[in-house]
Amino acid sequence: MFQFVSYYCCGLCPIKNYTILLSSAIFMLSFRMETKKLIEDAEKYLMHTYSRFPVVLRKGRGMRVWGTSGKEYLDFIGGIAVNVLGHCPPKVVVSIQKQAQRLIHVSNLYHIEPQIKLAKLLCVNSFADKVFFCNSGAEANEAAIKLARKYASDHRGADCYEIITTLNSFHGRTLGSLTATGQEKFHKGFHPLVPGFRYVPYNNIDALRAAVSPKTCAILLEPIQGEGGIVVPGADFLKQVRQLCDDNGILLMLDEVQTGMGRTGKLFAYEQFGIVPDVMTLAKGLGAGVPIGALLATDRVASAFQPKTHASTFGGNPLVCAAAITTLEVILEDGFVLDHVNRMSRYFFERLSHLKIACPEKVLEVRGMGLLVAVELVRDALPVVNACLDRGILIGTAGAGNVLRFTPPLIVEEKDIDVLISTLEDILEK
Ligand SMILES: Cc1ncc(COP(=O)(O)O)c(C=O)c1O
Numbered sequence: 076m077f078q079f080v081s082y083y084c085c086g087l088c089p090i091k092n093y094t095i096l097l098s099s100a101i102f103m104l105s106f107r108m109e110t111k112k113l114i115e116d117a118e119k120y121l122m123h124t125y126s127r128f129p130v131v132l133r134k135g136r137g138m139r140v141w142g143t144s145g146k147e148y149l150d151f152i153g154g155i156a157v158n159v160l161g162h163c164p165p166k167v168v169v170s171i172q173k174q175a176q177r178l179i180h181v182s183n184l185y186h187i188e189p190q191i192k193l194a195k196l197l198c199v200n201s202f203a204d205k206v207f208f209c210n211s212g213a214e215a216n217e218a219a220i221k222l223a224r225k226y227a228s229d230h231r232g233a234d235c236y237e238i239i240t241t242l243n244s245f246h247g248r249t250l251g252s253l254t255a256t257g258q259e260k261f262h263k264g265f266h267p268l269v270p271g272f273r274y275v276p277y278n279n280i281d282a283l284r285a286a287v288s289p290k291t292c293a294i295l296l297e298p299i300q301g302e303g304g305i306v307v308p309g310a311d312f313l314k315q316v317r318q319l320c321d322d323n324g325i326l327l328m329l330d331e332v333q334t335g336m337g338r339t340g341k342l343f344a345y346e347q348f349g350i351v352p353d354v355m356t357l358a359k360g361l362g363a364g365v366p367i368g369a370l371l372a373t374d375r376v377a378s379a380f381q382p383k384t385h386a387s388t389f390g391g392n393p394l395v396c397a398a399a400i401t402t403l404e405v406i407l408e409d410g411f412v413l414d415h416v417n418r419m420s421r422y423f424f425e426r427l428s429h430l431k432i433a434c435p436e437k438v439l440e441v442r443g444m445g446l447l448v449a450v451e452l453v454r455d456a457l458p459v460v461n462a463c464l465d466r467g468i469l470i471g472t473a474g475a476g477n478v479l480r481f482t483p484p485l486i487v488e489e490k491d492i493d494v495l496i497s498t499l500e501d502i503l504e505k
Pocket of ligand 1: 211212213214216245246247248297301302330331332333334358359
């Protein structure tokens with residue numbers, strides 16, 4: 076069919092223009108029907124856990140993805156901070172292909188070469204001495220919760236099990252990580268939750284101090300709250316939390332599922348705040364799109380996990396680890412990606428601050444760090460997200476529903492930011 080149309084289009088055949096138009100219309104119609112059918116099947120066969128946009132994405136390259144309708148989208152959500160190197164990054168694709176031909180999966184009953192290499196790479200480039208691999212952010216936090224309890228039970232006794240987390244946080248959807256998540260709207264319908272959690276307001280050291288008791292074994296925090304609306308804490312907050320933990324023998328556990336892997340302009344966000352945690356969780360960008368999570372800890376804390384205390388069948392399998400090794404190598408290559416993130420971040424924030432000045436009655440605040448960026452609107456953000464979708468740009472929401480969230484691939488360029496800003500200007504002016 077495609078050859079048929081291009082034959083006419085290139086003028087080899089003296090057929091009338093309306094035939095070409097008719098063929099294109101048939102094409103468009105068949106794409107639309109295919110998309111409609113796929114969405115009908117999705118409704119019928121998939122559990123309704125997501126309110127999805129009426130788009131089926133089929134193909135991606137760099138900053139762009141294409142739907143089954145043939146429509147092109149500029150991607151400023153990047154799989155919600157997952158596609159750090161853009162879509163189908165060539166080096167990651169090659170390493171997945173090579174690894175798939177060599178070894179896809181073996182059990183953790185045996186040593187796994189890419190897993191060992193990835194663990195070493197993560198430890199050499201962070202505070203950590205040891206890594207445990209799993210498959211998602213929720214699983215990484217679940218593992219962190221278990222590690223904190225086990226460490227406290229070994230060193231401080233069975234009564235020390237409480238974990239303090241913050242209101243408005245997000246740590247995942249498994250029962251433990253859901254309980255850690257300080258947002259009632261996610262808890263509704265799933266009680267009884269896991270006992271032993273307390274919640275305090277974010278960025279409030281006095282509330283945190285008041286919540287600490289001899290039962291407290293750990294504080295679990297996002298260095299920047301992501302789902303909660305891209306909330307950046309005050310400059311000293313994390314330092315004060317570190318001090319509080321040190322003074323009371325409490326573990327500081329940072330959830331860097333969204334902030335890690337270069338998102339803020341450093342490999343890990345804790346580096347931005349001049350502190351070092353005892354435990355850190357990663358996922359999202361770690362594999363540039365393949366499902367992998369990780370729990371990192373110092374030797375002292377990691378020693379609480381021994382054979383038969385924790386495990387995962389797929390955790391750290393050869394295929395995902397090969398992808399994550401390449402992802403890390405690309406990010407660390409001569410600091411190229413991180414320098415680029417910082418340059419693009421400056422440009423993005425500068426353009427957004429002008430947007431705020433241009434639309435003061437629509438935009439309340441522009442905030443974030445690196446390429447974790449939010450625009451808080453006066454009104455609901457969803458109509459703006461939908462309008463961007465219509466115009467071929469993917470963006471997200473966060474927080475109370477009036478926050479636009481941008482987590483583009485770290486390879487985003489000025490020209491992409493220009494397209495986004497002029498589209499936003501246009502939409503907000505209307
Ligand atoms: C900070 C944070 N922690 C944990 C999670 C859960 O990760 P996953 O969806 O991979 O389980 C998320 C997901 O958005 C997150 O942003």
